[in-house]
Amino acid sequence: MVNTCYIPKTLEEALVLRKEKKAVPLAGGTDLMVAYKRGVGITPIFPFPVMIVTHLDELKGIRVEEDGTVVIGALTTSVEIARDERVPYFVRMAASKMGAVSLRNTATIGGNIGNSSPKGDLPQPLILLDATVVLQSIDKKREMTVDEFIIKAKKNRLNDDEIITEIRIPKPDYTYGYFRKIGTRKANAISKLTLSAIMKVESGVIKDFRASSGAAGPKVARSREVEKLLIGKLVFDLPSLVEDFVDAWDGVISPHAMPEFRRATTKNMLRYFLLECAKLPKSGIIE
Amino acid sequence: MAVTHITDKMKRVDAYEKARGEAKYLCDFHLPGMLYARMVRSTIPRGNILSINLPELPDGYYFISAKDIPEGGKNALHMIAEDYRCFADGDVKFIGETIGILVGSDRGVLYELEKMVEVTYEELPAVTTIDDALEKKAIISGEDNIMCKLECEMGENVDEVLSKADSIIEETFETGYQEHVHLETNSVACAYEDGKFVIYASAQCPFYIRTSIACTMGIKSDDIIVRQMTTGGAFGGKEHFPDVIAGPLIVACNKIRKPIFMIFDREEDMEFSVKRHPSRTVFRTGLDKDGNILGTDIKIYYNVGAYLTSSYVVLQRGVFHSTGVYRFPGARAWGFGVATNCFPTCAFRGFGAPQTLYAIEMHLDHIARKFGYDPAEYKKKYFLKQGEETITQGHIVEKVMLEEMMKQITDASDYYRKVKEYAIGSGKGIGISFYNHGGAFTGNGEQAIIKAKLKLKKEGEKVSILCGSTEMGQGFRSIMRKIVSDTVGIDIDNVFYDNPDTSKVVDSGPTAASRSTMVVGFLCEKAAKEMKERWNEGDFEVIKQYEHPEGHPWDQTTFRGDAYLGYGWGACVVEVEVDKLTKEVTTKGIWSSHDIGRPIDELIVHGQVNGGIIQSLGYAALEKLECKDGRFKQRSISSYIIPTSMDFPHQEYFFVDNPYPWGPYGAKGMGELVFNGADSAYMGAVERAIGRDTFKIPMPPEDIQGVVDRK
Numbered sequence: 001m002v003n004t005c006y007i008p009k010t011l012e013e014a015l016v017l018r019k020e021k022k023a024v025p026l027a028g029g030t031d032l033m034v035a036y037k038r039g040v041g042i043t044p045i046f047p048f049p050v051m052i053v054t055h056l057d058e059l060k061g062i063r064v065e066e067d068g069t070v071v072i073g074a075l076t077t078s079v080e081i082a083r084d085e086r087v088p089y090f091v092r093m094a095a096s097k098m099g100a101v102s103l104r105n106t107a108t109i110g111g112n113i114g115n116s117s118p119k120g121d122l123p124q125p126l127i128l129l130d131a132t133v134v135l136q137s138i139d140k141k142r143e144m145t146v147d148e149f150i151i152k153a154k155k156n157r158l159n160d161d162e163i164i165t166e167i168r169i170p171k172p173d174y175t176y177g178y179f180r181k182i183g184t185r186k187a188n189a190i191s192k193l194t195l196s197a198i199m200k201v202e203s204g205v206i207k208d209f210r211a212s213s214g215a216a217g218p219k220v221a222r223s224r225e226v227e228k229l230l231i232g233k234l235v236f237d238l239p240s241l242v243e244d245f246v247d248a249w250d251g252v253i254s255p256h257a258m259p260e261f262r263r264a265t266t267k268n269m270l271r272y273f274l275l276e277c278a279k280l281p282k283s284g285i286i287e
Numbered sequence: 288m289a290v291t292h293i294t295d296k297m298k299r300v301d302a303y304e305k306a307r308g309e310a311k312y313l314c315d316f317h318l319p320g321m322l323y324a325r326m327v328r329s330t331i332p333r334g335n336i337l338s339i340n341l342p343e344l345p346d347g348y349y350f351i352s353a354k355d356i357p358e359g360g361k362n363a364l365h366m367i368a369e370d371y372r373c374f375a376d377g378d379v380k381f382i383g384e385t386i387g388i389l390v391g392s393d394r395g396v397l398y399e400l401e402k403m404v405e406v407t408y409e410e411l412p413a414v415t416t417i418d419d420a421l422e423k424k425a426i427i428s429g430e431d432n433i434m435c436k437l438e439c440e441m442g443e444n445v446d447e448v449l450s451k452a453d454s455i456i457e458e459t460f461e462t463g464y465q466e467h468v469h470l471e472t473n474s475v476a477c478a479y480e481d482g483k484f485v486i487y488a489s490a491q492c493p494f495y496i497r498t499s500i501a502c503t504m505g506i507k508s509d510d511i512i513v514r515q516m517t518t519g520g521a522f523g524g525k526e527h528f529p530d531v532i533a534g535p536l537i538v539a540c541n542k543i544r545k546p547i548f549m550i551f552d553r554e555e556d557m558e559f560s561v562k563r564h565p566s567r568t569v570f571r572t573g574l575d576k577d578g579n580i581l582g583t584d585i586k587i588y589y590n591v592g593a594y595l596t597s598s599y600v601v602l603q604r605g606v607f608h609s610t611g612v613y614r615f616p617g618a619r620a621w622g623f624g625v626a627t628n629c630f631p632t633c634a635f636r637g638f639g640a641p642q643t644l645y646a647i648e649m650h651l652d653h654i655a656r657k658f659g660y661d662p663a664e665y666k667k668k669y670f671l672k673q674g675e676e677t678i679t680q681g682h683i684v685e686k687v688m689l690e691e692m693m694k695q696i697t698d699a700s701d702y703y704r705k706v707k708e709y710a711i712g713s714g715k716g717i718g719i720s721f722y723n724h725g726g727a728f729t730g731n732g733e734q735a736i737i738k739a740k741l742k743l744k745k746e747g748e749k750v751s752i753l754c755g756s757t758e759m760g761q762g763f764r765s766i767m768r769k770i771v772s773d774t775v776g777i778d779i780d781n782v783f784y785d786n787p788d789t790s791k792v793v794d795s796g797p798t799a800a801s802r803s804t805m806v807v808g809f810l811c812e813k814a815a816k817e818m819k820e821r822w823n824e825g826d827f828e829v830i831k832q833y834e835h836p837e838g839h840p841w842d843q844t845t846f847r848g849d850a851y852l853g854y855g856w857g858a859c860v861v862e863v864e865v866d867k868l869t870k871e872v873t874t875k876g877i878w879s880s881h882d883i884g885r886p887i888d889e890l891i892v893h894g895q896v897n898g899g900i901i902q903s904l905g906y907a908a909l910e911k912l913e914c915k916d917g918r919f920k921q922r923s924i925s926s927y928i929i930p931t932s933m934d935f936p937h938q939e940y941f942f943v944d945n946p947y948p949w950g951p952y953g954a955k956g957m958g959e960l961v962f963n964g965a966d967s968a969y970m971g972a973v974e975r976a977i978g979r980d981t982f983k984i985p986m987p988p989e990d991i992q993g994v995v996d997r998k
């Protein structure tokens with residue numbers, strides 16, 4: 001058993017290898033190396049050819065387009081994302097709370113989405129913000145929302161000739177925001193549960209409301225239908241709407257382990273956020 | 288040339304090489320012609336082995352099992368009993384039991400071969416929890432699944448006390464498994480050198496290994512040399528467990544005559560090594576109308592797994608610590624070591640004491656709150672004092688300074704203001720605990736069983752310390768060199784203390800039971816004193832042997848008398864905030880005071896306090912290890928959660944000066960003491976914050992949510 005490993009010099013070379021050899025990209029390797037490890041002192045064996053893409057500068061970096069869309073290269077690391085003020089708050093927070101420093105220096109956003117784990121931290125805020133992934137093959141380019149891309153735990157719509165090149169986050173527009181990661185401990189922690197929510201208020205009317213729940217089911221949970229329960233309503237009416245809303249949201253998530261905790265805590269956090277919004281505080285993030 | 292004095296805070300002699308990664312551990316060594324071994328383990332909790340089908344083994348690869356034990360040997364590891372088999376033979380008793388080992392030169396090949404070994408079983412009904420075993424869902428040990436038991440009592444007859452009490456409070460407390468997570472995983476090698484077997488091991492007790500596997504091989508202990516390698520942490524996990532690796536390796540080495548290494552992966556170490564005993568402690572406590580304790584009847588159950596290992600001694604310690612630092616008019620405790628088809632449990636820092644100490648602390652907190660007393664004030668009424676009787680009808684020999692310690696930490700933490708301010712259920716809480724730890728071996732074990740020896744050897748200006756006690760990260764090598772440096776009056780760089788080699792050193796007993804500084808360090812001080820007096824005699828050796836201090840009667844058959852030579856004492860305050868939305872707990876402050884006699888090195892002792900308390904808080908807050916149908920659920924360090932430095936804040940720590948007459952420079956044991964009480968202070972704080980009583984640890988946020996939701 002010998003591993004086949006390619007090291008393309010350019011994105012184009014990588015795309016050719018992807019198409020012709022079906023080589024699987026290894027970015028930071030923090031998921032792949034762990035998934036195929038065989039033990040101390042033993043080289044991992046991959047059941048497929050691997051190509052190391054870590055060094056491809058074309059897929060690195062963060063830029064902002066004219067309409068405010070933030071574009072993050074697939075090979076950008078969590079540290080780079082967490083440090084960049086131009087990246088929306090929710091994504092920065094999620095990136096800053098991943099693993100420990102060494103992990104954050106290595107883990108990439110493309111890898112986090114590519115891995116499609118329900119406990120992965122970045123999809124949750126990306127799905128909240130209707131972010132999209134750009135999928136490139138040697139023949140064509142596709143774009144779809146992260147929500148569409150991730151099907152369920154460890155399953156996504158990546159074709160075997162495609163590479164994720166970038167993630168595009170439309171400029172968020174909100175009055176109030178909320179982000180919480182409940183990890184297994186205070187640092188270097190896998191998420192037990194995460195939640196983000198935003199609300200846009202104009203003249204006391206809720207113009208937009210979104211929430212997304214991470215680590216609470218086989219994939220990040222959002223429901224435009226349930227979100228609609230609040231859109232168009234008066235902020236002052238929130239106290240009377242809250243219970244129906246949190247109950248409806250409860251139907252959106254489907255936690256397998258620790259269901260009582262995950263359900264009760266999701267309700268607690270959403271209720272808190274909504275009741276805080278009802279007080280119409282200064283706009284910004286609700287802590 | 289400078290002498291290092293006891294009062295100097297010293298940098299540990301091994302600090303730099305370890306921090307820089309220069310220290311060499313067993314996995315860094317290579318011996319010519321060496322092979323590796325990989326275990327083939329049982330995959331079911333209980334059953335008969337019908338067949339073992341091996342894949343075709345490449346040249347130079349071997350499968351070693353019970354049939355390879357030489358004539359005259361025995362399929363047993365001599366720990367305390369001889370029930371732990373070197374290899375499962377005919378049947379298996381728990382998931383992870385060694386069936387055989389595969390040996391060969393390439394670890395990748397061994398890994399693949401192991402996956403191809405097919406063992407077929409006839410499965411038998413198994414018991415995997417204390418309840419299963421007590422309900423006799425299957426009988427796996429004796430008539431009732433109780434592998435060992437004991438009872439002891441003191442004071443007034445408890446049955447009478449309970450029959451007259453105004454009220455009886457019955458409460459049951461449970462604690463979970465705990466994994467050691469020593470930084471270095473278990474690793475052992477065996478070679479055949481110059482007509483002797485040589486074991487290289489990451490281990491606490493080289494002489495234990497020697498005895499244990501000499502039994503397996505049926506040879507004299509002297510035909511085996513055990514060399515301790517630099518050991519990256521142990522916490523009890525390397526007290527008896529290295530035997531379980533060394534046994535199969537020596538059997539293999541006997542056949543193959545090549546050096547063979549076995550180095551566990553982290554996942555292997557987590558899933559297939561000994562753990563702390565899960566426990567259940569049931570109190571029936573009789574009270575008068577004002578809530579004063581008249582007497583208590585305590586039943587203690589420890590899940591010992593499939594083999595005894597050190598469990599009987601662990602259970603004894605649990606029983607002897609079950610009334611905590613308190614004296615009640617009457618007390619009786621029963622201990623039951625419950626056999627299950629689970630991985631055997633064994634030594635872990637605290638050695639049985641933490642489970643019952645946690646339980647008694649919570650029990651007193653609950654009674655105090657129920658009757659409207661402050662827990663600190665309530666507990667204080669029952670503090671043991673010098674000369675008072677213990678649960679084994681022994682006496683507290685030393686001065687007890689708990690009240691001074693309590694004052695130190697209640698002042699520093701502003702405890703009394705905070706208990707007033709933090710209303711029950713307010714999300715803020717503060718808790719206080721008191722605890723002790725009996726130093727050294729139980730009863731007369733030091734005198735009757737261990738008979739520790741230590742040798743000092745003078746060559747020119749240099750002195751070597753020759754004993755079997757081991758450095759495993761706790762700082763022992765540093766303090767022993769310091770004791771010699773100060774006592775003899777020579778530069779610490781002229782004092783040598785290498786990792787022990789059983790063919791070169793004398794047996795000073797296991798490095799366990801918080802005994803090394805207290806017992807072996809004392810021998811070292813005595814030997815060094817003699818050496819100083821005779822310094823001008825040229826090159827010579829001094830050997831000292833343990834002498835039992837007068838006035839510590841003990842009867843090991845009835846468990847009566849002074850269970851320990853002396854106690855370390857502790858007090859701890861922990862303050863928390865519990866997030867109302869998520870039940871996440873933030874620890875706001877940790878204050879502790881310990882009576883450890885007199886610190887032999889304040890910096891090293893500080894490290895022990897910090898580490899012990901954090902480990903205890905991890906035990907209470909995070910470290911959930913569930914065993915389902917005999918298999919551990921948390922098998923990696925991403926699912927078994929130990930604390931990081933971010934989880935707990937800076938600690939404030941105090942000591943009291945209470946020199947111990949039979950320890951070096953007044954020191955007594957402290958390595959385990961510092962683990963024994965922060966857990967209950969933390970849980971006391973959490974209880975105040977959420978306004979509910981709790982009955983088990985660990986208690987991560989999801990379980991706190993469960994308690995809050997409880998009707």
Ligand SMILES: Cc1cc2nc3c(=O)[nH]c(=O)nc-3n(C[C@H](O)[C@H](O)[C@H](O)COP(=O)(O)OP(=O)(O)OC[C@H]3O[C@@H](n4cnc5c(N)ncnc54)[C@H](O)[C@@H]3O)c2cc1C
Nearest residue numbers: 027028029030031032098099108110111112114120121164
């Ligand atoms: C100690 C530790 C702690 C961790 N903590 C966290 C945590 O707190 N939160 C969290 O979310 N995750 C955590 N992880 C998981 C992991 O680090 C992240 O999922 C990380 O973002 C993966 O990125 P990577 O670049 O290392 O991925 P890789 O391992 O290189 O790849 C992961 C998957 O994505 C695919 N892939 C990678 N890049 C591309 C691309 N450009 N196009 C197409 N497919 C691609 C790979 O083929 C592979 O299938 C942790 C991992 C470890 C080892």
